[in-house]
Amino acid sequence: MRVLAALSGGVDSAVAAARAVDAGHDVVGVHMALSRSRDQFRTGSRGCCSIEDAGDARRAADVLGIPYYVWDLSERFEETVVADFVAEYEAGRTPNPCVRCNEHIKFATLLDKAVALGFDAVCTGHYARIETGPDGTRELHRARDLAKDQSYVLAVMGPERLARSMFPLGDVASKEETRAEAAARGLSVSAKPDSYDICFVADGDTQGFLRSRLGSQPGEIVDGSGAVLGQHDGAYAFTVGQRKGLSIGRPAPDGKPRYVLSVEPVHNRVVVGSVDELAVQAVEADRAVWFADADDGTFACAVQVRAHGDAVPARASVRDGAVQIALDIPGALRGVAPGQSAVLYDDTRVLGQATVTAALRSPGATSGLVR
Amino acid sequence: MYLDHAATTPMLPEAARVLAEQLVRTGNPSSLHGSGRAARRVVEEARERLAAALGARPSEVVWTSGGTEADNLAIKGMFWSRRNQDGRRRRLLVSAVEHHAVLDPAFWMAEHAGAELVLLPVDGDGMVDVDALREELERSGDQVALVSVMWANNEVGTIQPLDDVVALARRYGVPVHADAVQAVGQVPVDFAASGLDAMTVSGHKVGGPGGAGALLARRGLDLTPVLHGGGQERGVRSGTLDAALLSSFGLAVEQAVGSRAEFAARVGTLRDTLVEGVEALVPEAVLRGPRDPSRRLPANAHFTFPGCEGDSLLYLLDSAGIEASTGSACQAGVPRPSHVLLAMGVDEVAARGALRFSLGHPSTAADVDALLAALPGVVDRARAAGLATVGTVT
Numbered sequence: 001m002r003v004l005a006a007l008s009g010g011v012d013s014a015v016a017a018a019r020a021v022d023a024g025h026d027v028v029g030v031h032m033a034l035s036r037s038r039d040q041f042r043t044g045s046r047g048c049c050s051i052e053d054a055g056d057a058r059r060a061a062d063v064l065g066i067p068y069y070v071w072d073l074s075e076r077f078e079e080t081v082v083a084d085f086v087a088e089y090e091a092g093r094t095p096n097p098c099v100r101c102n103e104h105i106k107f108a109t110l111l112d113k114a115v116a117l118g119f120d121a122v123c124t125g126h127y128a129r130i131e132t133g134p135d136g137t138r139e140l141h142r143a144r145d146l147a148k149d150q151s152y153v154l155a156v157m158g159p160e161r162l163a164r165s166m167f168p169l170g171d172v173a174s175k176e177e178t179r180a181e182a183a184a185r186g187l188s189v190s191a192k193p194d195s196y197d198i199c200f201v202a203d204g205d206t207q208g209f210l211r212s213r214l215g216s217q218p219g220e221i222v223d224g225s226g227a228v229l230g231q232h233d234g235a236y237a238f239t240v241g242q243r244k245g246l247s248i249g250r251p252a253p254d255g256k257p258r259y260v261l262s263v264e265p266v267h268n269r270v271v272v273g274s275v276d277e278l279a280v281q282a283v284e285a286d287r288a289v290w291f292a293d294a295d296d297g298t299f300a301c302a303v304q305v306r307a308h309g310d311a312v313p314a315r316a317s318v319r320d321g322a323v324q325i326a327l328d329i330p331g332a333l334r335g336v337a338p339g340q341s342a343v344l345y346d347d348t349r350v351l352g353q354a355t356v357t358a359a360l361r362s363p364g365a366t367s368g369l370v371r
Numbered sequence: 372m373y374l375d376h377a378a379t380t381p382m383l384p385e386a387a388r389v390l391a392e393q394l395v396r397t398g399n400p401s402s403l404h405g406s407g408r409a410a411r412r413v414v415e416e417a418r419e420r421l422a423a424a425l426g427a428r429p430s431e432v433v434w435t436s437g438g439t440e441a442d443n444l445a446i447k448g449m450f451w452s453r454r455n456q457d458g459r460r461r462r463l464l465v466s467a468v469e470h471h472a473v474l475d476p477a478f479w480m481a482e483h484a485g486a487e488l489v490l491l492p493v494d495g496d497g498m499v500d501v502d503a504l505r506e507e508l509e510r511s512g513d514q515v516a517l518v519s520v521m522w523a524n525n526e527v528g529t530i531q532p533l534d535d536v537v538a539l540a541r542r543y544g545v546p547v548h549a550d551a552v553q554a555v556g557q558v559p560v561d562f563a564a565s566g567l568d569a570m571t572v573s574g575h576k577v578g579g580p581g582g583a584g585a586l587l588a589r590r591g592l593d594l595t596p597v598l599h600g601g602g603q604e605r606g607v608r609s610g611t612l613d614a615a616l617l618s619s620f621g622l623a624v625e626q627a628v629g630s631r632a633e634f635a636a637r638v639g640t641l642r643d644t645l646v647e648g649v650e651a652l653v654p655e656a657v658l659r660g661p662r663d664p665s666r667r668l669p670a671n672a673h674f675t676f677p678g679c680e681g682d683s684l685l686y687l688l689d690s691a692g693i694e695a696s697t698g699s700a701c702q703a704g705v706p707r708p709s710h711v712l713l714a715m716g717v718d719e720v721a722a723r724g725a726l727r728f729s730l731g732h733p734s735t736a737a738d739v740d741a742l743l744a745a746l747p748g749v750v751d752r753a754r755a756a757g758l759a760t761v762g763t764v765t
Contacts, residue, residue, distance in 0.1 A: 028686065028690075033705040054705075067686070067689060067690075069682055069685070069686055070682070070705050070706070071682060072682075072705050072706065073760070076760065109759070109760050112759035112760070113683075113756045113759045113760050115759070116752065116755040116756035116758070116759040117683060117686065117687060117752060117753075117756045118687075118752060
């Protein structure tokens with residue numbers, strides 16, 4: 001097959017490309033340039049958008065003996081990922097830019113351009129497995145190394161794009177194995193640190209980044225009864241479940257820490273309460289993407305709402321593209337915010353993905369439905 | 372199929388042989404003993420060869436590490452000398468289509484050394500606007516440190532009206548530098564006859580080795596040194612000379628100039644076939660640079676392909692075994708719209724679809740045939756890929 005290997009400049013994508021070469025594919029490496037003014041993005045080896053990373057990607061391609069190109073997708077990245085990230089926070093929701101990037105850049109713009117240029121598949125260093133089901137359908141599964149599993153951020157791509165994807169690292173036992181393989185192959189990125197933060201937030205300061213885009217919007221921090229507890233500089237900078245950075249002088253009557261329960265952009269208000277009030281018993285989601293049959297109905301599954309969170313048992317009810325997800329154990333999830341991605345699993349298999357529109361609080365929680 | 376000779380071209384066999392021969396010899400040309408004297412003789416013979424081939428005196432040759440260093444020395448060295456003589460001379464007149472090796476030092480001088488940079492506009496063919504230069508000199512000729520206009524453009528092949536530029540500048544006593552890296556071996560280049568004060572030459576563009584270049588500097592031209600050290604090259608450019616590299620370089624220039632007329636006629640015919648073929652097979656392709664062959668380098672062809680991105684075209688050609696170039700520099704590998712095309716008035720979207728084909732001494736009709744066989748399919752596919760990246764955003 002003709003395979004386009006997306007090379008971030010990190011160790012995972014380099015080893016994935018090497019494995020694709022070993023498998024006998026005709027591989028071409030492409031580094032996506034996602035920022036116009038590159039110093040806007042982080043420098044150093046922490047992310048995936050620096051000049052060093054482009055150089056590391058090129059070096060890896062040279063070691064593998066494959067052609068290397070840089071594709072400038074910065075305009076599209078700004079439109080579909082960065083601007084959306086800002087708009088979602090402004091609307092009081094909690095976006096996942098990596099999910100958005102997979103949905104609109106990696107497995108959309110990049111994949112579409114690759115297919116148009118005659119490639120059969122795009123290969124990335126994501127940790128996830130692609131299996132063929134009994135009826136021949138392609139299934140997305142969790143990686144063998146559950147600690148590195150990235151099926152959560154990939155679930156948004158849907159089956160057609162999965163059919164054109166290749167994740168050669170799905171069956172590695174651990175990241176150490178990947179690093180050892182990189183070293184054995186003579187790839188200089190073998191010891192490069194992992195990236196964790198959002199690539200376009202240069203210093204990891206998301207609040208500062210949002211403030212630079214949205215400006216200062218002072219407002220009130222209130223409790224469930226509406227009593228004003230403090231001030232903030234912009235409700236957009238808060239996310240449900242957040243504990244730090246509230247700067248409320250007065251302690252809670254019971255002495256327990258306060259958490260953000262909801263963000264109300266219309267009133268520019270942040271509502272806080274106790275950790276118990278974050279407990280969720282059901283989640284509503286829409287814009288569903290299914291790998292399995294998506295007939296209306298109810299089925300048992302496990303739901304995961306964060307990239308590094310646990311999946312908890314639930315029953316999902318589908319109607320007209322919207323999903324109601326009732327947790328088997330109320331309170332098994334805490335602090336679920338609109339905008340988050342809810343991924344439904346059957347054991348290791350991804351069934352589908354939808355975007356959270358509301359979280360129904362557990363009985364005892366005072367503020368009820370969070371939208 | 373290699374169609375990127377303007378980037379670099381294979382070494383001439385004789386130049387390669389001389390390089391290998393000399394590489395195993397010992398001797399610093401600055402040393403006084405026998406080995407040093409032998410090396411010095413090699414360097415000086417190379418200097419005489421190069422000077423003779425380009426219409427210069429041997430003493431006017433300043434060896435450098437390449438075209439970029441020679442351009443830096445010209446811009447910075449001439450600017451500083453001229454301003455030291457007269458503090459008012461701070462204006463730096465540079466054509467908007469110069470190579471980055473001229474443009475970037477000029478921008479640097481504006482940022483760090485008090486230069487006032489004036490970019491001279493060009494017409495739609497990339498030809499520098501002589502009237503704009505005249506107005507600039509009439510307005511503030513006594514404040515101009517130097518003028519730098521390339522002999523021929525590396526992207527679109529435009530041969531610049533240097534005679535007019537030199538005549539105008541001379542009227543105001545302003546020295547002129549020209550980057551002749553692309554011109555040598557393609558068009559007649561005579562330093563003395565040109566009236567230039569300084570001229571840049573490079574080794575690897577004419578079939579010589581990489582890492583060798585020269586600035587021809589008219590006798591009496593005051594050049595402030597940029598590299599300081601052992602005082603080689605009249606103290607203008609310090610650094611131990613590499614006898615092997617320079618002997619190979621000198622020979623390559625001599626041979627390239629010696630066979631220039633025959634080479635230009637031969638590749639000019641190939642180039643014309645290439646241009647006619649591209650225009651017949653891909654009618655929407657737009658030839659950039661002058662159509663008149665007398666105003667264009669014979670080995671250069673340059674097109675923009677509407678709806679295509681240069682990097683897609685490059686990849687598809689590369690996978691078909693054809694090596695070409697977008698012609699413009701990358702930033703960290705990211706193709707940027709060419710400053711040359713933008714200066715010519717091409718819009719940014721059209722400029723993204725640029726491809727340069729450049730011929731060299733090994734080029735044959737088979738190279739052109741292979742390109743023409745592959746190109747229509749490549750362009751169709753690149754156009755489809757261009758559409759794929761402008762889908763709707765949800």
